[in-house]
Amino acid sequence: MIQRIISTLILGCLLLGACGQKQEAPKPSVLWIDASANFSSYANDADSIARDCRRIAQMGFTHIVVDVRPTCGDVLFSSRVAPALKAVPAWFNGEIGLKERTADFDYLRAFLDSGHAAGLKVMAGVNMMVGGWRMGSRFITGMVYDHPELKDWCAVDLLPGGELVNQVDNFAVRGGCFLDPANPEVQTFLLTMLEDLAAYDGLDGIVMDRCRYDDYAMDAGYTELARAQFTSYLGAEPERWPVFEEPGHIFLDKEPDALETAWLTFRCQVIHDFVARCAQTVHAVRQDLPLGVYVGAWFSEYYRSGVNWTSPSYNLAQEEPTYRWATPAYQATGFANLADFLILGAYCPADQVHGDTEKTMEGFAKLGRKRLCGDVPFYSGPDIGNERGFEKGGRGDLLPEIRETMLGSADGFFLFDLCHIRAFDYWNALNL
Numbered sequence: 001m002i003q004r005i006i007s008t009l010i011l012g013c014l015l016l017g018a019c020g021q022k023q024e025a026p027k028p029s030v031l032w033i034d035a036s037a038n039f040s041s042y043a044n045d046a047d048s049i050a051r052d053c054r055r056i057a058q059m060g061f062t063h064i065v066v067d068v069r070p071t072c073g074d075v076l077f078s079s080r081v082a083p084a085l086k087a088v089p090a091w092f093n094g095e096i097g098l099k100e101r102t103a104d105f106d107y108l109r110a111f112l113d114s115g116h117a118a119g120l121k122v123m124a125g126v127n128m129m130v131g132g133w134r135m136g137s138r139f140i141t142g143m144v145y146d147h148p149e150l151k152d153w154c155a156v157d158l159l160p161g162g163e164l165v166n167q168v169d170n171f172a173v174r175g176g177c178f179l180d181p182a183n184p185e186v187q188t189f190l191l192t193m194l195e196d197l198a199a200y201d202g203l204d205g206i207v208m209d210r211c212r213y214d215d216y217a218m219d220a221g222y223t224e225l226a227r228a229q230f231t232s233y234l235g236a237e238p239e240r241w242p243v244f245e246e247p248g249h250i251f252l253d254k255e256p257d258a259l260e261t262a263w264l265t266f267r268c269q270v271i272h273d274f275v276a277r278c279a280q281t282v283h284a285v286r287q288d289l290p291l292g293v294y295v296g297a298w299f300s301e302y303y304r305s306g307v308n309w310t311s312p313s314y315n316l317a318q319e320e321p322t323y324r325w326a327t328p329a330y331q332a333t334g335f336a337n338l339a340d341f342l343i344l345g346a347y348c349p350a351d352q353v354h355g356d357t358e359k360t361m362e363g364f365a366k367l368g369r370k371r372l373c374g375d376v377p378f379y380s381g382p383d384i385g386n387e388r389g390f391e392k393g394g395r396g397d398l399l400p401e402i403r404e405t406m407l408g409s410a411d412g413f414f415l416f417d418l419c420h421i422r423a424f425d426y427w428n429a430l431n432l
Contacts, residue, residue, distance in 0.1 A: 027411060029061045029063070029403065029407075029415075030065060030415070031061045031064050031418055032064075034070070035067040035070040036070045038422075040099055043099060043100075043101040044102055046105050053114040056118070056120065058431060059428075061120065062121060065123045068108050068197070069193075070127060070133070071127050071176035071177075072085070072133040073142045074142060077108040077196070077200065078106065083146070088133075089133060089135060108203075122202075122203065123204050123206060124205070124206050127209050127210045129186075131154065135174055136171075136174070144168055144179075145168070153185060154180060155223070156221070156222045157214070157219055160248040167214075178213065181213060181221070181271060181274060183223065184225075194206065205340075205341075206291050208291070208294065212295075212305040212306055214305065218264075227241060233269070234262060243259055261330070264330065265329050268307060269333050272335045279338050292340060292341040297344040300358055308335065310372065311372050313334075313375075314334060314370075316330065336375040339376050341377045341378060341379065342376055343378065343379050344368045344380040345414070346361040346382055349388035350390050350395050353398070353402055361382055361402060361406060365380040365409035378410055380406050380410040381403075381415045382402060382415065383417070384424075393423065394424070396428075
C-alpha cells in the first residue's frame, strides 16, 4: 500500500507538475505519434523530428506518445530480444508502400532529446500482443513472418468455416498478426523487451497498446497451450473445444452459458495477470517510471478482446447491461488498479462530441470515470482522421471544443494522431 501511495505521488509530479502546485497545474494534453503512419517523415530524418516536436509543443500539447513497436513487432529502440525495424508499410504520396529505414540514429532517443528540448514529456508506445503485419500477399512484414520458428507463438482462431487456423496461415488477416497471450515464451519475450525500454534514460512513461486478444475475435485464443491452462483453470477438461461452437462470433448474441462465461473470464485473467507482471517489471527497472495502457473506451464491447479495464471494485453485473452475466470472478479481472494511468480512445464521428452515453466523446470519458472508480488517472480523446466527418479534414475549428470537453470530463486530453494534423494542416488549430 505504501509503495502504491509513493508511486501515485511520483506520477502526479511527473504528469501534472510540481507536487506543491498539483491543483494549479494544467491537465496533460497527449498526442500519439504512430510509427508507420509517420514513418515517411521520421524514419530517416532526425531534423524533422526536432522541427515537429517544437510545433507540437506550440500547439499546447504537454506529452507525446512515440510508437516504437508497431504491429509488425519490430522495434525502434535498442533491445536485446526484439528485432530492429528496417521497413514498414506506410502511407506516402497517397498510397501504401514499403518504407525502408536506412538511418542508424536511435529513433526513440531522437524523440527524447528533441521532445525534452521543446518542453514535452516523451512516452514510448509499444504494441504488445502482435508480431507481424499482413495486407494480402503484397505486404507481409514482421518477426513472426521472418522467423518461422515463432509460428507457435501466434494466435489460433476459429474461422467461419469451423477450422482452427494459426494466424500466420490465415491469409484473411489484414493488419496485425496477434500473439497468444497465454504463451509463457511470448510473455517472457515481451517482459524482457519492456526491461530494455524502461532502461532508457529520461523516458517519461510507457504506454502498452494492443495488450489484449485480437480486435474482434471472441473466437481467438484457441491454442493448445491455452487449452491446457484453461483445463487447469476449470479443474477439468472443458466439455467442448472450441468453447464457442458456432464460429464467426463478434458479439455475444445470447446469454453465455457457464463454460462460455468461464472462457471469457479466463482470457481476462490472462491479460490481468500479464499487466501485473508488466508493472512489476517496469517498476523494478525504474520505480518512478509510469506505466500506462491504451484501451478503447467502448467498454460495453470489450469482452470481445479479453480485456476488463475497469476497477475490480466496479460492479459489472449491476452497472452494465451488457455484462449482466459477469460473475465476481470476472469482475476481479479488472486491472485499472495495476496501471499508473490509462488512455481511453474516445473514437467517434465528428458530430458526436457531447453526450452522456457511449458513442459520444464526452460520454465515453464520463463513463470511463465511473468505471475506473478513481483507481487511476485517465486521458481521453478522439481519432481525428478515420472516423466519420474527420476523414476528409476541414475540422480544425472543432478541435478546441473537443479538447475543452475532454479536459472537463477526463484527467487529460488525448488525440490520435499526429499524421492527421500533418495531412489536414491542423498545426494552428489548438494553439494556446
